[in-house]
Amino acid sequence: MKLSNITNENLILINESFQTKQEALEKMTSLLKREGKIESEDVFLKALIDREAQSATGFENGLAIPHGKSDTVKEAAFVAATLEKPIEDWESIDPENKVDLIFLLAIPSAESDSTHLEVLAALSTRLTHDAYRQNLLAAKTPTVFMERLDKEKEEEAPVPISKDAPLIVGITACPAGIAHTYMSAEALENAGKELGYRVRVEKQGANGVEDPLTPAEIQEAEAVIVAKDVQVKRTDRLKGKRVVETSVAAPLKQAKGLIQRALEAPAYKGDSSSNEDEQEPENQSTWEEVKQAVLTGISYIVPVIIAGGMLLAFALFIAQTFDMQELYDTEGTFLNLMRELGGGMLGTLMVPILGAYIAYSIADKPGLTPGFAAGLASTLIDTGFVGGLVGGLMAGYLMKWMKANIRTSGVFSGFVSFWVYPVVSTIIIGVLMFLVIGKPLIWFNDSLVGGLESLSGANLLLLGAVIGMMVSFDLGGPVNKAAYAFCIGLMAEGNFLPYAAFASVKMVSAFTVTAATVLFKKYFDEYEQEVGKSTWILGLAGITEGAIPLMLKDPIRVIGSFLIGSAVTGAIVMSYQIGLPVPGAGIFSLFFLEGAGFFEGALIWLGAPILGTIISTALLIALKIQRYKKLQQS
Structure with missing residues (x-):
C-alpha cells in the first residue's frame, strides 16, 4: 500500500511540542477538519477517545498509532507527527515506551474491515524496522517526511532476515503440547526478526519433536532459549552454549527481553555425571x-x-x-x-x-x-x-x-x-x-475416595467451585493441570463426578471470550475481536488455551471474570451429581453422562457453562466499562 496516497504535507507535523496525549489528539483532529477529511471534530475526537479506552495504542520504540472509525470521516486519511520532546505517559504495550512518533488514523465506518486493516498492517510492518522509523524521525520538513513514507525498501534493511544474520535457537515445550508450545515459538521468531536475528525453534509438543534443531544450527547459535513447563529432551546438545531457561508462557510477554538475556547468559555445563542423552537443568529448586x-x-x-x-x-x-x-x-x-x-x-x-x-x-x-x-x-x-x-x-x-x-x-x-x-x-x-x-x-x-463419595450439599458445591476456579485460573497451566490430575485420579477409582465438573467448566472461558468480543466490540481491539470469533469452537473441544490472547492483554480483569463464572459452573454440575466416565470427549461428553437421563444431564452439564459464561461476560464488560470511564476522565 502506498501510504502517501492517504495523507498530504499539510497533515505532517515536524518536531511538535505536545505536552499530553489529549493535546496531541485534539491538534491532529483539527488538522483533519481543516483539510476536509472529517465533518465534525467533536464526533471524531470522541471516536478516538472511545478507542483509547479499549486498549493501549502506544507500542514500543517511541511509536503510537491512535485511530478512530466514524461516519463523520469523509475519506480515509492519517496525520503524522514527530515530537521534539517525548510524551511519557501515553498508555502503551511497553510500559517504558516514550512516544515521539505518532500516526493518527481516520477511517470511515464503512471501511473498518478493509482500509483500516490495510493501513494498520502497512504501518505496523514498516515501523517495526528501526532504519525506517529513524529516517522518518530525522525528516526536517513535511516534504522530506512524505518522500520517505514509501521508501522503506531503499531506506531500511530488507524485510527477509539475511542468511548471514546471527542465529538464535530455542526449544519450547508445555504440558499439553498444543497451544503454548507453538505460540511461544512464533513469538520468539517474530521478536528475532525485529531485532535482526535468525531464529529457529524446536517444538516439543503433542506431536513429538517438530522442526528439530540440527547439530550445525546449535553449533552456530549465539544463544539458546528454552521455554518450558515440562522436561525437554536432549539438553546435552546445549553444553557450552549460552542458555536461558524460562516458562513456556514467558515469550508471549517478553520475547525480545529473553533474546537479550540469552545473549548475556553463562555457558550451559550440563550434567557431567551422566552418560545418557539427556541432562539435568541447572540451578533448579x-x-x-x-x-x-x-x-x-x-x-x-x-x-x-x-x-x-x-x-x-x-x-x-x-x-x-x-x-x-x-x-x-x-x-x-x-x-x-x-x-x-x-x-x-x-x-x-x-x-x-x-x-x-x-x-x-x-x-x-x-x-x-x-x-x-x-x-x-x-x-x-x-x-x-x-x-x-x-x-x-x-x-x-x-x-x-x-x-x-x-x-x-x-x-x-x-x-x-x-x-x-x-x-x-x-x-x-x-x-x-x-x-x-x-x-x-x-x-x-481410600480416605480421599471415601470422603469424596460421602460429600453432599454445601461440600459438593464447594468442591465444584474450587475445581472450576482451578480450571480457568491459568488456562492450561500448572493449576489447570493439577485439577486435571485430581479429577483423572478419582476417575480411575470409579468416582466420575469431579471430571464431569472439570469438563463442563472448560467451556466457560472460551465462550466468554466469544460472547464479550462479539456482543461488546467497543471494548476490544480488532485482534481480540478476531480471536473471539473462533474461541467458542475450541471451548466445545475442551481447549481453554484459546482465551490466552485476551488474558495476556488484561490478566486481572479477564481471569477475575473467568473465575467467578467457572466457580458457579463447577458448583452446579457437582451439586447435581452428574458423572462423566469418558475423558477428552469435548462436547460429545453429552452422550456419556451418568447420574441423570440424557436430556436432564445434557441440560445441566451444558446449561451450567452457559450460565457461567453469562456471569463471566457480565463481570468482564462491567470491569471494562469501569476502566473505560476512568480513561475518559483522565
Whole structure:
C-alpha cells in the first residue's frame, strides 16, 4: 500500500511540542477538519477517545498509532507527527515506551474491515524496522517526511532476515503440547526478526519433536532459549552454549527481553555425571523440579487417557445404538475387545506411564524402569493415581542419587547402565512400595475416595467451585493441570463426578471470550475481536488455551471474570451429581453422562457453562466499562 496516497504535507507535523496525549489528539483532529477529511471534530475526537479506552495504542520504540472509525470521516486519511520532546505517559504495550512518533488514523465506518486493516498492517510492518522509523524521525520538513513514507525498501534493511544474520535457537515445550508450545515459538521468531536475528525453534509438543534443531544450527547459535513447563529432551546438545531457561508462557510477554538475556547468559555445563542423552537443568529448586516432573508425567498420560476413553466410548456407543449389548459383554468379541483395550489403557497403563515419566523428568532415561515399576506396584496394591505420583517421584530421586554416586567408566559403564541401575532401583522401589509406603498410601487413597463419595450439599458445591476456579485460573497451566490430575485420579477409582465438573467448566472461558468480543466490540481491539470469533469452537473441544490472547492483554480483569463464572459452573454440575466416565470427549461428553437421563444431564452439564459464561461476560464488560470511564476522565 502506498501510504502517501492517504495523507498530504499539510497533515505532517515536524518536531511538535505536545505536552499530553489529549493535546496531541485534539491538534491532529483539527488538522483533519481543516483539510476536509472529517465533518465534525467533536464526533471524531470522541471516536478516538472511545478507542483509547479499549486498549493501549502506544507500542514500543517511541511509536503510537491512535485511530478512530466514524461516519463523520469523509475519506480515509492519517496525520503524522514527530515530537521534539517525548510524551511519557501515553498508555502503551511497553510500559517504558516514550512516544515521539505518532500516526493518527481516520477511517470511515464503512471501511473498518478493509482500509483500516490495510493501513494498520502497512504501518505496523514498516515501523517495526528501526532504519525506517529513524529516517522518518530525522525528516526536517513535511516534504522530506512524505518522500520517505514509501521508501522503506531503499531506506531500511530488507524485510527477509539475511542468511548471514546471527542465529538464535530455542526449544519450547508445555504440558499439553498444543497451544503454548507453538505460540511461544512464533513469538520468539517474530521478536528475532525485529531485532535482526535468525531464529529457529524446536517444538516439543503433542506431536513429538517438530522442526528439530540440527547439530550445525546449535553449533552456530549465539544463544539458546528454552521455554518450558515440562522436561525437554536432549539438553546435552546445549553444553557450552549460552542458555536461558524460562516458562513456556514467558515469550508471549517478553520475547525480545529473553533474546537479550540469552545473549548475556553463562555457558550451559550440563550434567557431567551422566552418560545418557539427556541432562539435568541447572540451578533448579527442588520444588520446581517436583512440579516440572509431575507436569511431565501428566503430559505423557493425557493422550493415553483420551485414546482409552474414546475407545470405551466408541464400544459403548456402538453397543447402545445397534442393540449389541450381548456382544459388548461377551468375552472375545470385537466390541468386548475394544472395551477391554480402552479399559486397559485407563486402568492398567495410565498409572505406570505416570510414574515412569515423572521419574524420567527427574533422572532421564534411567528413571523409566523404576518409574514403570513404581506405577505398576501402585496398580497391584490399589493405591491408584496418588501411588503412581509418589512412586514416580521416589523412583526419580532414587535414580538421580544412584547416577551421582554409582559411577564407572570403560567396559563397566555398560554393565552399570543396563544392569545395576534398572535391577537395583526396581528392587528398592518394590520394597518401598510394598513394605514401607504401601499401607499409608492405601489409607490415604481410600480416605480421599471415601470422603469424596460421602460429600453432599454445601461440600459438593464447594468442591465444584474450587475445581472450576482451578480450571480457568491459568488456562492450561500448572493449576489447570493439577485439577486435571485430581479429577483423572478419582476417575480411575470409579468416582466420575469431579471430571464431569472439570469438563463442563472448560467451556466457560472460551465462550466468554466469544460472547464479550462479539456482543461488546467497543471494548476490544480488532485482534481480540478476531480471536473471539473462533474461541467458542475450541471451548466445545475442551481447549481453554484459546482465551490466552485476551488474558495476556488484561490478566486481572479477564481471569477475575473467568473465575467467578467457572466457580458457579463447577458448583452446579457437582451439586447435581452428574458423572462423566469418558475423558477428552469435548462436547460429545453429552452422550456419556451418568447420574441423570440424557436430556436432564445434557441440560445441566451444558446449561451450567452457559450460565457461567453469562456471569463471566457480565463481570468482564462491567470491569471494562469501569476502566473505560476512568480513561475518559483522565
